[in-house]
Structure formats: C-alpha cells, structure tokens
Amino acid sequence: MATIGGFAILDGTLQMPAFGAWSAQVRLDSSSELPTTVRAVSVDLDGQTLVGTVERQGVYAGVLEARVVGGAGGIVPAGALARTVTAKAYRKVPVRIVVGDMLSSAGEVLSAATASSFLSGQLAAWHRHAGTAGAAWRRLMLALGTAWKVQPDGSIWFGSATWPSATATEELLRDGGHGVVTYSPDAALLPGTTVNGVRVGAVVYTFTDASVRAEAWAA
Amino acid sequence: MSASRTRKAIEAIVDERLAALGLLGSFPATVKAQSSTDGTVDVKPDASSVPGAKGVPLRPGIPGVTIRVPAGARVSLSYEGGDERKPVATHWESAEAGTKPTEITIEGTTSITVKGAGQEAAEHLLTLEQLVIILVALLDPTLGVTAAMSTPITWKSVPAPYPDPTAPIVTELIRFFTLGLPVVAPLPATLAAAIQTAIAAQPSKPHETPGLGQLVPGFACKGVKSG
Numbered sequence: 001m002a003t004i005g006g007f008a009i010l011d012g013t014l015q016m017p018a019f020g021a022w023s024a025q026v027r028l029d030s031s032s033e034l035p036t037t038v039r040a041v042s043v044d045l046d047g048q049t050l051v052g053t054v055e056r057q058g059v060y061a062g063v064l065e066a067r068v069v070g071g072a073g074g075i076v077p078a079g080a081l082a083r084t085v086t087a088k089a090y091r092k093v094p095v096r097i098v099v100g101d102m103l104s105s106a107g108e109v110l111s112a113a114t115a116s117s118f119l120s121g122q123l124a125a126w127h128r129h130a131g132t133a134g135a136a137w138r139r140l141m142l143a144l145g146t147a148w149k150v151q152p153d154g155s156i157w158f159g160s161a162t163w164p165s166a167t168a169t170e171e172l173l174r175d176g177g178h179g180v181v182t183y184s185p186d187a188a189l190l191p192g193t194t195v196n197g198v199r200v201g202a203v204v205y206t207f208t209d210a211s212v213r214a215e216a217w218a219a
Numbered sequence: 220m221s222a223s224r225t226r227k228a229i230e231a232i233v234d235e236r237l238a239a240l241g242l243l244g245s246f247p248a249t250v251k252a253q254s255s256t257d258g259t260v261d262v263k264p265d266a267s268s269v270p271g272a273k274g275v276p277l278r279p280g281i282p283g284v285t286i287r288v289p290a291g292a293r294v295s296l297s298y299e300g301g302d303e304r305k306p307v308a309t310h311w312e313s314a315e316a317g318t319k320p321t322e323i324t325i326e327g328t329t330s331i332t333v334k335g336a337g338q339e340a341a342e343h344l345l346t347l348e349q350l351v352i353i354l355v356a357l358l359d360p361t362l363g364v365t366a367a368m369s370t371p372i373t374w375k376s377v378p379a380p381y382p383d384p385t386a387p388i389v390t391e392l393i394r395f396f397t398l399g400l401p402v403v404a405p406l407p408a409t410l411a412a413a414i415q416t417a418i419a420a421q422p423s424k425p426h427e428t429p430g431l432g433q434l435v436p437g438f439a440c441k442g443v444k445s446g
Contacts (some may be wrong), residue, residue, distance in 0.1 A: 078227055087270035088270050091272070123304060125303075138265065
C-alpha cells in the first residue's frame with residue numbers, strides 16, 4: 001500500500017519524469033494537515049521510499065489533499081516552494097563550488113551519487129544572474145551539458161544519463177502508438193531506466209482505493 | 220488551479236527556457252579596477268540582478284588595441300554567445316573628465332595609418348633606425364647617409380660630428396617610437412611639430428640626400444609622409 005507521511009494514499013497521481021523533480025497530487029487518509037514544521041515527507045511506494053516536501057495541503061470533507069514535490073522544491077520552475085537566488089560571479093572555480101552554492105540557496109542537497117568527475121571540472125568564469133533558482137539551475141545544467149533529477153532520498157543528482165536496466169512485472173496494457181506500457185507493479189518502477197529494451201522517460205502512478213497502476217512512457 | 224496560478228506557472232517555465240535570451244544583451248557597468256598584468260577589469264554592473272565580477276577580459280573591438288583605464292570608466296558587460304562562462308567588457312562609454320583612458324596602444328605588424336580629412340596619411344616606418352637616419356640628417360645636414368634605407372644601422376655607428384644623443388629633440392624622438400627610453404625634456408606635442416622644429420633649426424638651403432628624397436617644408440620623404 002502506498003503512503004505519504006505515513007498516511008495511506010486514497011487516490012491521486014504521482015508523476016515521475018526521468019529528469020527533474022517528481023510531484024504527487026493525492027488525497028490521503030487523514031483528516032488533518034501534516035504539521036507545517038515537518039515539510040519533508042516520505043512516499044512509500046511498494047518498498048521504495050521517495051523523499052519530498054509538501055508544497056500545498058488542505059482538508060476538504062474530512063480528507064487531506066496534498067501536493068508533494070521531490071526534494072525541497074526549491075528548483076522547481078514554479079511552485080509555492082520555488083526559491084530565488086541573488087546575482088553572484090565566480091572565477092576559476094571547480095564546478096562543485098558553483099553547484100554547492102546554487103543548491104544551498106535553493107534549499108536542496110547535492111546527491112553523493114553525483115560523479116566526482118563532474119564536480120571537479122573547472123569553470124574559468126560563471127555569472128549567476130538574480131532570479132528564480134530553477135532558471136539559474138537550468139542555465140548551469142545546460143552549460144555543463146548534464147541532466148539532473150531528484151533522487152529517491154530527496155537529494156539532487158546531476159551527470160550523464162546511463163539508463164540502467166530494470167524489470168517490471170505484470171504488464172496490463174501496451175499502447176504502441178503512444179509508447180506507453182501499463183503495469184500493475186509489484187515493485188517500484190522508476191523512470192530513467194531501460195525496461196524490456198525501452199528507455200523509460202517518465203512513470204505516472206495512478207492510485208485508487210482498489211489498485212495502483214504504473215504507466216511507463218517511452219523516452 | 221486558478222488562471223493566475225496557471226499563468227504564473229507557464230510564465231515561469233517560459234522564463235526558465237528563455238533565460239538565455241537575456242544574456243545576449245549588454246549591461247552597463249563601472250570599472251572598479253584594472254589588472255596591470257593581463258589588462259582584465261573588475262566591474263560593477265548598474266543592475267543588481269547582474270553580478271559584479273573580477274578579471275573580465277576586454278574586447279576593444281579592434282585587433283591590436285590595448286586600453287588602460289582608470290577606476291570609474293564606464294563599459295558594457297556582455298556574454299559571448301550568451302554564455303555565462305564568457306563575460307567580456309566591451310563598448311566603452313564616452314569618457315568624462317577623470318575617466319578617460321590613461322593609455323591606448325595600437326600595434327600593427329606592418330604599419331599603422333592614421334588619416335584625417337584633407338590630409339595625407341602619416342605613416343609610421345617599419346624600423347626605428349630608418350626614421351632616425353632621416354632625422355639625424357635633418358638635424359645635421361653635414362652628415363651623409365651612407366647606409367641604404369633598408370639596412371638598419373645602430374645608433375652607435377653614426378659618426379661624429381653627431382648630435383648629442385641626450386639632446387632633447389633627439390631623445391624625445393627616440394622615446395616617441397620606443398616608449399621606454401629615459402626622458403630628459405618634455406615631449407613635443409606632436410611628431411610633426413618635432414620635425415618642423417628640427418627643420419627650422421637647420422640651414423635654409425634645401426638638403427637632398429640620396430634615397431631620402433628632397434627636403435621641403437611640410438616635407439615628403441621616402442617612407443614618411445606628414446600632413
């Protein structure tokens with residue numbers, strides 16, 4: 001059974017792109033809001049834990065409705081948690097300095113899985129203009145030529161996509177025209193992997209009181 | 220989601236995607252300091268959204284030109300190719316009192332031509348020695364030029380009687396072209412004025428030297444033209 005913050009997901013969706021931040025729009029089995037002092041929540045997805053932050057929540061008809069984003073939500077393009085950064089110039093610095101400052105300003109944490117080869121690269125100069133953290137982060141990723149995503153532990157990873165092999169069981173439906181395969185997963189299905197020879201560009205979980213379905217969209 | 224939140228979300232995505240366009244512009248800035256070693260400048264942009272930066276390379280716009288400016292000079296900060304990794308300082312504003320360049324150097328491997336309306340070009344010679352040969356002859360008409368124009372001679376090989384090399388006009392003319400030799404007197408305002416001064420100090424008869432052409436007021440001399 002999928003849960004968020006310890007509460008069962010009654011219904012809703014979890015959208016997970018291969019790169020970038022996942023988000024969930026759900027109704028939870030709770031009649032009160034999650035404590036505002038605790039914004040970070042865990043999404044238990046068939047044994048796979050995803051760490052994110054509650055962006056919005058509210059109780060309606062005795063049911064908690066919430067939107068949760070992966071990580072701290074600081075570098076999402078638009079959202080209640082989106083942060084801004086000030087202008088700052090760097091000169092002759094390793095990438096890790098610029099990335100570290102960027103993520104710190106956005107309230108995010110760098111993933112330990114990020115390859116050191118990316119972090120040790122040198123930048124002769126880097127000018128960060130003031131604006132949203134998401135725009136500044138994207139500019140940095142474009143300049144470095146790297147992809148990024150929110151890891152299951154909520155940290156931010158960036159580097160080259162590797163598309164590791166993964167398995168998915170109990171295929172229910174295959175839509176070749178749209179490149180979508182629907183599963184009744186018995187284990188978490190994550191994007192950025194290769195399933196049955198197909199690169200999974202996104203996974204959309206749909207929760208109902210009767211079932212959990214995972215749509216794997218081909219990249 | 221309300222219409223305004225939808226609009227905000229779309230705008231944020233568009234802004235994120237199109238952020239690069241904003242970097243194609245130029246940002247007015249003030250020079251805070253200039254490096255004495257590589258000529259790069261430290262700048263403070265007028266807009267608070269643009270970071271102040273150190274060590275920004277200059278792009279004067281003309282190859283072979285180097286510029287030294289005081290703090291307070293106004294310049295535009297740009298990014299080559301809209302790339303935040305490539306800031307450059309270019310497009311200087313008209314200099315106000317106190318912000319004019321302290322030094323402008325123009326270097327050409329063959330020649331540098333400066334031309335004004337109604338005037339012939341004043342052309343710098345390829346070698347200092349060639350000009351010194353001419354000027355020594357101007358200063359002392361009794362001296363003949365025995366070396367061909369294309370053969371450089373050193374200062375020391377010029378025979379006596381020879382103008383005192385420390386004499387103001389000679390020394391200043393050397394300094395004008397070499398920019399570094401000791402100065403013993405104020406430099407005349409222009410090279411033309413210096414040459415005219417030298418001419419005025421000589422006997423009135425015209426002096427003709429093989430290979431040098433004929434000396435006339437406002438003279439034209441092989442390899443040297445003066446407007």
